Structure formats: structure tokens, C-alpha cells
Amino acid sequence: xxxxxxxxxxxxxxxxxxxxxxxxxxxxxxxxxxxxxxxxxxxxxxxxxxxxxxxxxxxxxxxxxxxxxxxxxxxxxxxxxxxxxxxxxxxxxxxxxxxxxxxxxxxxxxxxxxxxxxxxxxxxxxxxxxxxxxxxxxxxxxxxxxxxxxxxxxxxxxxxxxxxxxxxxxxxxxxxxxxxxxxxxxxxxxxxxxxxxxxxxxxxxxxxxxxxxxxxxxxxxxxxxxxxxxxxxxxxxxxxxxxxxxxxxxxxxxxxxxxxxxxxxxxxxxxxxxxxxxxxxxxxxxxxxxxxxxxxxxxxxxxxxxxxxxxxxxxxxxxxxxxxxxxxxxxxxxxxxxxxxxxx
Amino acid sequence: xxxxxxxxxxxxxxxxxxxxxxxxxxxxxxxxxxxxxxxxxxxxxxxxxxxxxxxxxxxxxxxxxxxxxxxxxxxxxxxxxxxxxxxxxxxxxxxxxxxxxxxxxxxxxxxxxxxxxxxxxxxxxxxxxxxxxxxxxxxxxxxxxxxxxxxxxxxxxxxxxxxxxxxxxxxxxxxxxxxxxxxxxxxxxxxxxxxxxxxxxxxxxxxxxxxxxxxxxxxxxxxxxxxxxxxxxxxxxxxxxxxxxxxxxxxxxxxxxxxxxxxxxxxxxxxxxxxxxxxxxxxxxxxxxxxxxxxxxxxxxxxx
Numbered sequence: 001x002x003x004x005x006x007x008x009x010x011x012x013x014x015x016x017x018x019x020x021x022x023x024x025x026x027x028x029x030x031x032x033x034x035x036x037x038x039x040x041x042x043x044x045x046x047x048x049x050x051x052x053x054x055x056x057x058x059x060x061x062x063x064x065x066x067x068x069x070x071x072x073x074x075x076x077x078x079x080x081x082x083x084x085x086x087x088x089x090x091x092x093x094x095x096x097x098x099x100x101x102x103x104x105x106x107x108x109x110x111x112x113x114x115x116x117x118x119x120x121x122x123x124x125x126x127x128x129x130x131x132x133x134x135x136x137x138x139x140x141x142x143x144x145x146x147x148x149x150x151x152x153x154x155x156x157x158x159x160x161x162x163x164x165x166x167x168x169x170x171x172x173x174x175x176x177x178x179x180x181x182x183x184x185x186x187x188x189x190x191x192x193x194x195x196x197x198x199x200x201x202x203x204x205x206x207x208x209x210x211x212x213x214x215x216x217x218x219x220x221x222x223x224x225x226x227x228x229x230x231x232x233x234x235x236x237x238x239x240x241x242x243x244x245x246x247x248x249x250x251x252x253x254x255x256x257x258x259x260x261x262x263x264x265x266x267x268x269x270x271x272x273x274x275x276x277x278x279x280x281x282x283x284x285x286x287x288x289x290x291x292x293x294x295x296x297x298x299x300x301x302x303x304x305x306x307x308x309x310x311x312x313x314x315x316x317x318x319x320x321x322x323x324x325x326x327x328x329x330x331x332x333x334x335x336x337x338x339x340x341x342x343x344x
Numbered sequence: 345x346x347x348x349x350x351x352x353x354x355x356x357x358x359x360x361x362x363x364x365x366x367x368x369x370x371x372x373x374x375x376x377x378x379x380x381x382x383x384x385x386x387x388x389x390x391x392x393x394x395x396x397x398x399x400x401x402x403x404x405x406x407x408x409x410x411x412x413x414x415x416x417x418x419x420x421x422x423x424x425x426x427x428x429x430x431x432x433x434x435x436x437x438x439x440x441x442x443x444x445x446x447x448x449x450x451x452x453x454x455x456x457x458x459x460x461x462x463x464x465x466x467x468x469x470x471x472x473x474x475x476x477x478x479x480x481x482x483x484x485x486x487x488x489x490x491x492x493x494x495x496x497x498x499x500x501x502x503x504x505x506x507x508x509x510x511x512x513x514x515x516x517x518x519x520x521x522x523x524x525x526x527x528x529x530x531x532x533x534x535x536x537x538x539x540x541x542x543x544x545x546x547x548x549x550x551x552x553x554x555x556x557x558x559x560x561x562x563x564x565x566x567x568x569x570x571x572x573x574x575x576x577x578x579x580x581x582x583x584x585x586x587x588x589x590x591x592x593x594x595x596x597x598x599x600x601x602x603x604x605x606x607x608x609x610x611x612x613x614x615x616x617x618x619x620x621x622x623x624x625x626x627x628x629x630x631x632x633x634x635x636x637x638x639x640x641x642x643x644x645x646x647x648x
Contacts, residue, residue: 001608080478080488105509109490112475116446116482121608124442124473134612148612154359154470159615167608205487206518209504213512225647249647282646303646305637316624321637325629333631337638341647 001119001167006145008097008169009044009066010036013087014059015106016047017078021055023181023221024102026062028174030182031129032100033063038131039145044068044096048086050076056192061184066191068094074199077211078106082203084113089197091118096169098147100129103173111173121164123149123172127277127300134163146170152273152296175277176221178300218252218268225251225282228271228298231258232287232308232327239264241331242286248335254278254298256288272297284334286327290315307331345501346401347520349393349461350453352480353386353406353421355414356470382417385465387533389526392495393463394425394534400498402460403427407452409437409445412551418587422544423536430456431549434591436599441607442471446479448602451595453484460501462523466491474525481523489518490525546580549589553577 010032015022029045036043042065047055049071056067070086087110091099099114101107103125115122128150134143147170149162164170220226227249229242239259246253254276255269271278273293283301288294290306290313298304299318306319307327316322323330357378393404406421408414409432418429432452440448453462462484467474474490481488489505493513497504501520506513508527553573561569580586592602600606627633641647 080490084482105491105511108474109478109488112442112446112473112478113482113488115443115475116479119443119608121441121443122475123609124471124475149609153472153614154357160611161613161615162609163612164608165610205522206489206516208514209517210515211512212514282641303641303644320623321625321627321640323627323629323633323637330629330634333629333634334638337631337635338647341638341642 002091002095002169004166004168005095005097006039007041008095009042010039010098011044011046011096011100011169012064013099013101013107013110014045014047014055014067015078015102015104016049016052016055019049019052019055021058022102022104022106022176024104024107024174024176026058027176027179027181028100028102029059029062029064031174031179032098035098035129035131035147036065039097041097042066044094046070046087046090048072048075048083050074053192056190058184060188060190061186062182063188064190066193068193068195070195070197072197072199074204077208078110079204079206079208080109080113081205082199083110084117085199085203086197087114088117090195091169093195099169099171101171101173103175107173111171115171118169118171120167120169120171121162123151123162123164126151126172126174127178129172129174134165136165147172178277178279180279218266220252220254220269220271220276220278223252223278223280225249225284226254226271226278226280226298226301227251227284227286228254228256228269228288229259229264229286230256230288230294231262232289233259233264234287236262236264238328241328244335245284245286245331245338248338249282249284251280251282251284254283256285256291256294258289258291259287285315285319286331288315289313290318345499346403347396347460347498348402348458349396349404349463350456350459351386351390351393351404351406351421351426352449352453352462352464352476353390353408353417354383354465354468355380355408355410355417356383356468357381359469380413380416382420383465383468385467385526385528386417387465388528388530389463389465389524390421390424390426391531391533392492392524392526393461395531396461396495396498397425397427405430405456405459407432407449407456409433409448409452412549412555415549415552415587418549419544419547420536422547422587423541424534425537425540428588429547430588430590431551432590432595433549433551434602436592436603439604439607440602441609442473442475442479443608444602444606446476446483447606448592448595448597449476450480450483451597452590453480455590455595460520461503462486462521464523464525466525466527477523477525484521484523486521486523487518488523488525489516492524492526493530544585547585547587548580549587550577551589
């Protein structure tokens, strides 16, 4: 735990694997830039690994002022304990006021270990972050400029705002894909601060024996347009209409849990709380009723079009455009209209 | 070689089957309207621990922190084969966040004493944080292996574990003791064994006896209640049907690390999900309507 430090930097833990940065690290760079500007402080990024120095420049382009670089052959593959030692040592040394991690398999493994060691708070899977003054009526005081950590809870049925008033740093993991990935500023420069960490033998208690990575075949997160089908599509064969529309637009194919459970399409296409969170420019939901778990994963989309025969379906509550009708008739009309669309 | 395991389990509201009654008008959760269930990941954690014992010998101890009602899930563990069940219950532990919870659980684990494995579910469905396992490991000063999909090999106090890391998997090797978090895809939980159900359906914790006696004798004095509870507990104890019940003093917890005082995170605000959007246009399901929609999307640059 560190004392509240109003001049502290706003940090991101930069997840990388085999020398490639995880998208969420760059998304968070943009977010901490925004938070740090509001607080009038600098941004910092913890970058640990082996032969990863080059990645610092991408982090600068995305908003980092300082990159705390820890290079060590022992850090070639992620392991919880040595990486936790890196983050904790740097927090104690530089006293940042905020530290963010991606809510990835790595981030959700590392951040709680760090929080426990620092004895500070940690909010999981945030979908939004903000800065505000927070009144504490019991202590009759106002905490200035706290990090508001906003996350769905209780199976996505409520939105909770969590604060960490006095046991700092304020830490949170943030879902992938919820913060926009901003365009890099290729002229932006920053400072690399090389750090040396002393490890202990016991930090390396877990040994990696074998590793297998599956290339992501479906890139829902990166898609600008998503056409998603739900239980209302009715069958695997009929899912062809969804593929047709996605093909006409040049978008990715998404699905609700009902469609995945029905065997219409693979789980890697699932959008929603247990699938992928997306925020494309356009989301077309076809035959999706819009259970809260699904909406939680797509309602941030810039434009939502819903096609459903049931005019009471909750999906219309988040849609910008609604078409009440049979998707088997409406989708072919859309394909035709898109192919014949006027050129802007 | 026998191995002793401790499994941390939680009783949770069934958030996957939320109905309209689950939310009160003020936006808070009506826990009473939700059935309480065995947290799904924890059931798999128990199964892995039971498999270790069945194959190698040793013991399985389950610990649950919660209100007296959590005794339900402890009985479930006994039905499935757990050797020892401990309820950790104390009003002073209420409102604990993940850090305080992990401190309390770690104190309880230390109180149990000897163990080779601590198994936890990856996360609980009411909070989905996945934090308590790793935080507990840190408090115990032992390594953690998260996202177990399969216990590949166990010999000479060394475990090989296959972890599912989302975009693939890896196999890691670790010496014991270790804390392992288990995915819900790890193992199909065994059903309760009929013979054990017959035996352990009468198993209780002290708080349940207290409540039962109090309900039957509302006018009895504290001393009378105490005597009656003890009279009923005696034969249950003899038959191994008194589950242990611990409070924060029993595990020598520092109260400044428990409950609200021990929780760095504070809930600032809770809102029921309110659907927000700007403008809604209903498009008729006709060729003309669809054509108009596509035109609008082109004009505002949503479609190229």
C-alpha cells in the first residue's frame, strides 16, 4: 500500500507475448492519456520481458510519457510471481496513483497477486473509468479526483461504481475492446526508464513445460462491422443468411449465446458477457432477443440495427434502428440494398 | 503418496437465472428472490480435489465463508465425498471485498495447517472477479496456477497442470504446496452419493442448531438455549454430523484486515442497468424501408 500521491503518474501494465503487444495495452495507453491529462500528471507504462525495447515506441505513439522497461532473460515467458515482483517493486519506487491492467487471462492472474502484496484495492473487469470528487459522508470529507471504476456486477444486472479512497494505488483491470484504440501519433516521443529488478529463486516456482497458441480465427474485436445472429435464425443451415449479409458489408459474423448453444455456429463467434465484448461502428443483430448478457457485450456499438419479429424484444431497447419483421425476408432485402447502395 | 487438499467454496445467488423479481425498485438486488446455488467453478474444484484423493490417498477439507445458510453447500461437499467441512461465519466479516476475503480465507487455511493443494474455482458468478484465489496464494506465500483445465500428472510432490489461457493452453510444472484455480470445463462433478446423502443430510453447523432451538423456544433464557443446543449437539458430534464452525477469533484474524475496515474498495454507487440510447427509428420491413436505412448509414459514414 502506498499513501495517496496526487502527483503520481497514471500507469498501464503493458501485456506482451513473444514480443507482440496485446491490443488492450494500446487501448489503455489512450485511456490513461486522457485520465492523466485531467489530473495534470504524466503517464507511465510498465513493460517487462526479454528483447521488448522496440515496443516502447508504439507505447509512446499511443500516449505513454515514460516506459519503465525491465528486460531480463528470465522474463521471456509470463509467470505470475516474477512479473508481480516487477510491478510491485516499481509501484513502491515510483508511487503511481493509478495502475491499470487488461482484464485478460494474464491481467486477471497478475493484478490480484500485485494487489494482495500491495494491500491495495482492485476492481475487476471495468467497462468504464472516470475521475471525480467523491464525498465520504461518514468521514465528513471529500476525496478529490478519485478514479471511478465502473463495472457490471451480479451477472450483468447492475452497474457498480467502485472507488479506492485511501489505500493506493487505485488499481483496476479493464475489459478488452471497451476502450477505443486511438490512432497512433507517430511523432510522439517519450522517455525509456530502464529498471533492474532483483529476483529470488522462489519467484520461479512455476516452470513452463509446453505451450500451444491458437491463432484467433475470428476477429470480432477488430471488426468495424458485425452481423450477428441469434436463436431466431432457427438453424445452422439458415445461418447462411447471416454470413451473406456479413459478406455483403465486409463485416465479421457474431452470434448470441442462444445461437452458439443451438449449434448454429462456433463459440468463438459469441458476443456478450461470456463471449467477446465488441464496439464496432455498426452492429446488426438478427433474430437476437437481447438478453442482458448479450447487450452487455455490444451495447457500446456506435450504431445498432435490430431485426426481430417480436416487437417487444429487449434488443430494440438498445437499437438505433429497428425492423420488426421476418429476418428471412428482411436480410435478403438488406443484402440487395447494400449491393446497390449509392456511392457517397 | 497421499496428498491433502483444501477447497474454498462459495454459495452464490444464481445470477444466470435472473428474473424480473430479482431487482428491487431502487435498483438494488433482491437476494431473497434468487435461488442460492453451489458456485459452478467451485464444484469442479471440489471434483479435482476428490480425484486427487481417490487416486493418491489423503484428505479433502472444504471451507466456505458466508452466512449460516452456506452450510447447504458444505453438506453438498460431504455428499460428494469431502472428509471435513468448515463454515467460516462471522458478522464482522460482512462487507469484505476481495482483499479482506482472501485475508480471512488465508487465515483459515493456515489454521487448518497442513496442505499440499488449495483448490478454488476460477471465479464466483455473483462477482466474476477471479481475484480471491490469486490473492489467497499471495497471502499464503505459495505459488498460484490459474485456469486449471486438467491435472496432467502428479508425483513426488510435483504437479503438472494444463492451463487454458483463452487463446491456447500451456502445461506448467510446480512443486507443492500450490494454490490452483479451476475452470468449469475442468471436470464433470460427480453426483452426490446416495449413501452419503442418507448419512450427512442431518449434518449441521452450530449456528443452525442455535436458530432451530431459538425458533422453538422463543421465551427461553440464554443459558437454557445453550444447554438445549449442547444436548442436541452431543449425539450429532458422536456420529460425525457436527460440521465445524469458526469465527474470526478462531482463525486469529486481525480485525483491521476484515470486513468493511479491511476493504480498500468502496462501492460508491449502484445502478440497475438502464438502457441508454439516443434516438430510435423504426424502419418498415419493406424494400423501400431497408433502402432508406442503408442510405442513412452511408450518409453518416457508418457504411463505406
